[in-house]
Amino acid sequence: MSQLIINRNENLYGPAPKVLETIHNFDAINVSRYQEGYYNSPLAKKISAQFAIPEEQVIIFYGLEDFFRNLFSGLDKKQDSILVNQWHFAYFKKYADFLQIKFLEFKLIENETDFSFDIDDCLKIYNEQKPKILILTSPNNPTGNVLPFAELEKVLNNISLDTLFILDEAYFGYEQNYQLEKYLALLAKYPNLMLVRTFSKYYALAGLRIGFALAGKKAKEMINYQHRYLGFSTILENIALAALDSESYYEEIAQKIIKERDWFINQVRTLKNFKIFNSQTNFVLLRVNEKIIDKLKEQIAKEEFVIALFLKDNMMRVSSGLPEHNQKFLALLKNIDNL
Numbered sequence: 001m002s003q004l005i006i007n008r009n010e011n012l013y014g015p016a017p018k019v020l021e022t023i024h025n026f027d028a029i030n031v032s033r034y035q036e037g038y039y040n041s042p043l044a045k046k047i048s049a050q051f052a053i054p055e056e057q058v059i060i061f062y063g064l065e066d067f068f069r070n071l072f073s074g075l076d077k078k079q080d081s082i083l084v085n086q087w088h089f090a091y092f093k094k095y096a097d098f099l100q101i102k103f104l105e106f107k108l109i110e111n112e113t114d115f116s117f118d119i120d121d122c123l124k125i126y127n128e129q130k131p132k133i134l135i136l137t138s139p140n141n142p143t144g145n146v147l148p149f150a151e152l153e154k155v156l157n158n159i160s161l162d163t164l165f166i167l168d169e170a171y172f173g174y175e176q177n178y179q180l181e182k183y184l185a186l187l188a189k190y191p192n193l194m195l196v197r198t199f200s201k202y203y204a205l206a207g208l209r210i211g212f213a214l215a216g217k218k219a220k221e222m223i224n225y226q227h228r229y230l231g232f233s234t235i236l237e238n239i240a241l242a243a244l245d246s247e248s249y250y251e252e253i254a255q256k257i258i259k260e261r262d263w264f265i266n267q268v269r270t271l272k273n274f275k276i277f278n279s280q281t282n283f284v285l286l287r288v289n290e291k292i293i294d295k296l297k298e299q300i301a302k303e304e305f306v307i308a309l310f311l312k313d314n315m316m317r318v319s320s321g322l323p324e325h326n327q328k329f330l331a332l333l334k335n336i337d338n339l
Contacts, residue, residue, distance in 0.1 A: 004305040009141070009171075009283045009319045011204035013253045015239075016246030019205070022238050035231035043212070043237040044227075046244055051184060053214055059225060060232050063209035064170055064198045065091060071166075071223055075101050075132060083131040085117055087143045089168070092135065104129055108143060114278040115143040119151045123158050134159060137168040139175055142309075142317040144279030146175055149182055156190050164222045166194045173202035173254050174261075175280040184214070191218035201282060202250060203243040210240050257282050261320050267330050271337040282320045290314055296336050303332065 006012060035042075041060055048055040061067040072082070072095050081102035084092055088105070096103040106125050107118035117136070126134065136155070138147035147167075156165060172178070186193055193216040200206035215225075231237075243250070265284055268276040273289035288296060293314055300308055307319045307329055320326065 003301075003303065006305055006321055006325070007307050007309040007317070007319050008206075009201060009281070010206045011201055011253065011257070011282065012322050012325070013204060013256070015204045016243060016249040018242045018246045018249075019203075019239055022242040023235075026235050026238065030234045033234075035234055035237075038229055038231075039227045040231050041227065041237065043232065043240050046241055047212055047214075050244060051180075051214055053184065053187065057187070057215045057217065057220070059213040059215055059220065060228075060237075061211050061213070062233075062236075063200065064168070064196060064211050066209065067196060067211055067213065068092065069095060071133070072096055072099055072101060074224060075099065077101050080132040081129055082133045082135065083122070083126060083129065084135045085122070085137065085140065087115070087140065088135075088137060089141055089170075102129075104131060108140075108145075115140070115145040117145070117147055117151065119154055122155060126159055126163075130160075131163065133164045133166065135166045135168060137170070139171040139280040141171060141281065142283070142285050142311060142315070144277060144281045144283065144285055146280045149179075152186070156186065156193065159192075161190075161192045161218065163192060164194065164219060165190070165192055166196060168196050170196070170198045171201055171281040172197055173250070174258055174282050176258075187214055187216050191216040192222065194219045199240055199243060202254065203240075204250075204253075205239065205243065208236055208239060210236050257320050260323060260326050264318070264320070264326050264330060268333065271333060273337050274333060284318050284320075286316045286318060288314045288316050292336055292339070295339065296333075299332060299336060303328075 044055050044058040044060055047058045077100045081104055082096055083104040083106065086105045086108045093103055104125055106122040109116045109118050136147055139145065159165060183195060194213050196213040197211060199210040261279060261284060265276050265278065268274050268286065273292050275287040277285045300306060305325060307321045307325050309317045311317060
């Protein structure tokens with residue numbers, strides 16, 4: 001049986017109507033032409049205005065994988081290293097290993113209902129190893145926890161301005177009480193800081209590969225970045241511009257996802273064979289009782305769709321699907337739980 005695989009945290013509600021209209025109405029003549037001028041990006045201009053940051057501090061790229069691939073490729077395997085949190089985006093280590101770059105991890109702490117970053121361990125390893133790049137993902141994939149603002153400031157205040165600090169915000173938009181202004185203020189204070197985001201999750205454009213970074217004044221120089229001479233993809237820029245102009249649509253969808261996520265967490269907490277952790281993302285993390293995990297995998301293999309991804313240590317990440325996906329998967333968990 002062919003299964004629908006929807007376990008990579010995509011936004012299944014789909015892009016905004018204005019985005020679809022932009023795709024439908026794209027003038028084919030623009031396929032064969034470059035954008036006007038050189039080093040030109042309408043999207044960078046839009047992001048600059050929206051985030052009140054100079055345009056020269058905006059970087060556009062083809063998804064976060066493209067950004068991190070270029071970033072890691074610029075490192076010297078003989079002397080540079082990367083420090084990230086445990087339970088991170090798997091691609092970080094895969095590409096670092098491919099390049100033979102030294103890869104360091106600091107601890108995440110498992111609490112009763114969530115995870116937290118062990119900032120003391122982060123700074124301990126940092127002081128011992130002096131990594132070239134420090135990456136923190138908040139909200140984190142796959143644990144779903146966020147880095148408190150005070151702890152972010154603690155890290156920034158205790159590392160060298162020669163270290164590039166990247167705050168990966170791929171899963172922005174699902175965090176309660178996020179205050180953008182406070183993070184933007186950090187960019188003015190810390191020239192080695194970068195905030196990176198993608199259009200894949202919140203804006204439901206994973207298949208098109210668009211992302212951007214807001215960079216501190218020194219950060220672009222630290223990665224030897226130069227804006228694209230002949231510009232970015234015209235159609236991708238137009239689509240991203242339409243997405244940024246559709247904030248009310250995406251806010252409404254985000255609230256639906258948050259409501260579904262919290263409902264799912266509360267329901268799973270009534271089951272005896274699953275421990276579920278709080279999340280500030282569009283997915284949740286569960287620990288599965290070892291006694292039932294084989295039966296669970298067997299049952300999932302029979303389903304028409306898959307929103308779960310099994311990880312190490314009997315952990316399972318569950319993407320927030322549409323309500324019908326979430327309800328059907330919960331019913332599956334309840335059946336397994338009652339065996």
